[in-house]
Amino acid sequence: xxxxxxxxxxxxxxxxxxxxxxxxxxxxxxxxxxxxxxxxxxxxxxxxxxxxxxxxxxxxxxxxxxxxxxxxxxxxxxxxxxxxxxxxxxxxxxxxxxxxxxxxxxxxxxxxxxxxxxxxxxxxxxxxxxxxxxxxxxxxxxxxxxxxxxxxxxxxxxxxxxxxxxxxxxxxxxxxxxxxxxxxxxxxxxxxxxxxxxxxxxxxxxxxxxxxxxxxxxxxxxxxxxxxxxxxxxxxxxxxxxxxxxxxxxxxxxxxxxxxxxxxxxxxxxxxxxxxxxxxxxxxxxxxxxxxxxxxxxxxxxxxxxxxxxxxxxxxxxxxxxxxxxxxxxxxxxxxxxxxxxxxxxxxxxxxxxxxxxxxxxxxxxxxxxxxxxxxxxxxxxxxxxxxxxxxxxxxxxxxxxxxxxxxxxxxxxxxxxxxxxxxxxxxxxxxxxxxxxxxxxxxxxxxxxxxxxxxxxxxxxxxxxxxxxxxxxxxxxxxxxxxxxxxxxxxxxxxxxxxxxx
Amino acid sequence: xxxxxxxxxxxxxxxxxxxxxxxxxxxxxxxxxxxxxxxxxxxxxxxxxxxxxxxxxxxxxxxxxxxxxxxxxxxxxxxxxxxxxxxxxxxxxxxxxxxxxxxxxxxxxxxxxxxxxxxxxxxxxxxxxxxxxxxxxxxxxxxxxxxxxxxxx
Numbered sequence: 001x002x003x004x005x006x007x008x009x010x011x012x013x014x015x016x017x018x019x020x021x022x023x024x025x026x027x028x029x030x031x032x033x034x035x036x037x038x039x040x041x042x043x044x045x046x047x048x049x050x051x052x053x054x055x056x057x058x059x060x061x062x063x064x065x066x067x068x069x070x071x072x073x074x075x076x077x078x079x080x081x082x083x084x085x086x087x088x089x090x091x092x093x094x095x096x097x098x099x100x101x102x103x104x105x106x107x108x109x110x111x112x113x114x115x116x117x118x119x120x121x122x123x124x125x126x127x128x129x130x131x132x133x134x135x136x137x138x139x140x141x142x143x144x145x146x147x148x149x150x151x152x153x154x155x156x157x158x159x160x161x162x163x164x165x166x167x168x169x170x171x172x173x174x175x176x177x178x179x180x181x182x183x184x185x186x187x188x189x190x191x192x193x194x195x196x197x198x199x200x201x202x203x204x205x206x207x208x209x210x211x212x213x214x215x216x217x218x219x220x221x222x223x224x225x226x227x228x229x230x231x232x233x234x235x236x237x238x239x240x241x242x243x244x245x246x247x248x249x250x251x252x253x254x255x256x257x258x259x260x261x262x263x264x265x266x267x268x269x270x271x272x273x274x275x276x277x278x279x280x281x282x283x284x285x286x287x288x289x290x291x292x293x294x295x296x297x298x299x300x301x302x303x304x305x306x307x308x309x310x311x312x313x314x315x316x317x318x319x320x321x322x323x324x325x326x327x328x329x330x331x332x333x334x335x336x337x338x339x340x341x342x343x344x345x346x347x348x349x350x351x352x353x354x355x356x357x358x359x360x361x362x363x364x365x366x367x368x369x370x371x372x373x374x375x376x377x378x379x380x381x382x383x384x385x386x387x388x389x390x391x392x393x394x395x396x397x398x399x400x401x402x403x404x405x406x407x408x409x410x411x412x413x414x415x416x417x418x419x420x421x422x423x424x425x426x427x428x429x430x431x432x433x434x435x436x437x438x439x440x441x442x443x444x445x446x447x448x449x450x451x452x453x454x455x456x457x458x459x460x461x462x463x464x465x466x467x468x469x470x471x472x473x474x475x476x477x478x479x480x481x482x483x484x485x486x487x488x489x490x491x492x493x494x495x496x497x498x499x500x501x502x503x
Numbered sequence: 504x505x506x507x508x509x510x511x512x513x514x515x516x517x518x519x520x521x522x523x524x525x526x527x528x529x530x531x532x533x534x535x536x537x538x539x540x541x542x543x544x545x546x547x548x549x550x551x552x553x554x555x556x557x558x559x560x561x562x563x564x565x566x567x568x569x570x571x572x573x574x575x576x577x578x579x580x581x582x583x584x585x586x587x588x589x590x591x592x593x594x595x596x597x598x599x600x601x602x603x604x605x606x607x608x609x610x611x612x613x614x615x616x617x618x619x620x621x622x623x624x625x626x627x628x629x630x631x632x633x634x635x636x637x638x639x640x641x642x643x644x645x646x647x648x649x650x651x652x653x654x655x656x
Contacts, residue, residue: 039557114656137623137656141620178575181522281656283656306623306656429653429655430655430656431595431598431655432595432596432598432622432623432624432629433592433593433594433595433622433624433629433630434592434593434594434656435590435591435592435593436590436591436592437588437589437590438585438588439587439588440587440588443589453622453624453629454624454655455622455623455624455655456626473591473593477578477579477593479580480578480595481578481579481595
């Protein structure tokens, strides 16, 4: 490993007298970072391309100048990143220094690490390198990002930081789950947005009809009714194919491993990624069971920590994601992530939502769908959208019937949704804040909704009768108090000690 | 309960909203509508709307003030608020990451301050208490921010 630094970069760590040498990224990082960065810049500036085509001579030169400037900035950023980033593990902590004009010195304590990810995209694999992402609590992306280091070094750093984390040190990995090719295809199929594709084609035709009824009529006559059905089928097939390919690209060869420290997943076709989540850092486990996936007998598990993860295809996801887990194994895998889980949410009878919540759900869904249907019907002067209106109240009814919740000594479980069923499990020891909500309709029906917040997100329980909701709210307060009291002594502030504290 | 001066603050904010936003918007819409529906009905409707907004701006703060209450108990901070949409928020004291005090220009003029409490649950504040005397706000901030222990992350 090449070491620049000790003399050329006088930084805080050196002033503190640490002997550990600073290390830098591999020179190949310039190319590895530059290509994706140029791609991102070009994507952000796509609007300049039509402007250059349409614009006149001088305008074209100005636009081209803009494009060149931003591409040069991208180049400068990448070079600066490589030239200035230095890192080392000193005193058990990861130290990072970066910046040309504004120098940033960051210390990451291993005990604060929420998850670590080793990523190898196609460029890393060609150069025999890896990217190490270290995530602490927060929402700003990876706090420690080493974009191009050797695989051996990435593994060594990962192990070194893991050794400084609290908990056992055993490194044995046990494979718990593997997702096969057919399962990934099924995941792609079940997450395809076929409905959206059909709507897009239909809306496209309707717009063409509004723009030029003659042209729309000609097109319809030319392709015929079977042709229209074929077009819709092509749209559905296209969206399914894209979804299946995305699924295979993101989760190819997915393995779930269990170590003494926590859980690890490895996956990816072109970009291989290895995510490690220490056990004590799990905040929330979400299990998604959309209707089609449920029919296949599978569910998707997402494990959230207090850190943040890179989205897949623009969609937020848990730090650790298992796209296809057989229904029989859902509770078991959830318990691997949350060992405190003392209930099987698929076998236990969950407590239902309040009967009066149905009325509110029907009213809400009816109103929402009317607000969607009405403008479309007015815009196209066609009452057809109102034929779809009953979908809203009907799905609200099924949703209400399937809602459930359960509070145990260690966790709280909430289930919602019929077409897109989601079960959320929160460990009570991670609870950050509680909220009891009541809108006007809920007040009228004496309903209440308890919302539980943790560092990875928030979960709303089904609407309950106000008395029951208040009881749950108080019980959760008690349990949280008991748990926080076990960890540290508390100091009481009473209304006597601070005159303005009591209502 | 909050300092009663918060009612003045909220009323002033409502009046400013009315002058800066609702008045120009209403006049603009009325100018367009007058050409189509005639001046008299438009003026009556616009006037009614502005009077309704004024009444709401003057009356609503009293209702909101009555519903807004907070309490720092042995283990948590409890805030109750909302007239139409009611919320009760409980934040365990040991989960508090940091506490901000905030003052806008009208709050400074009235000598009031707001306290905003954050946990690790995200960028949005979990609980806030407006309308505190400046000294009380600082005292509360120091008391709440001094907690240690397990932050749950």
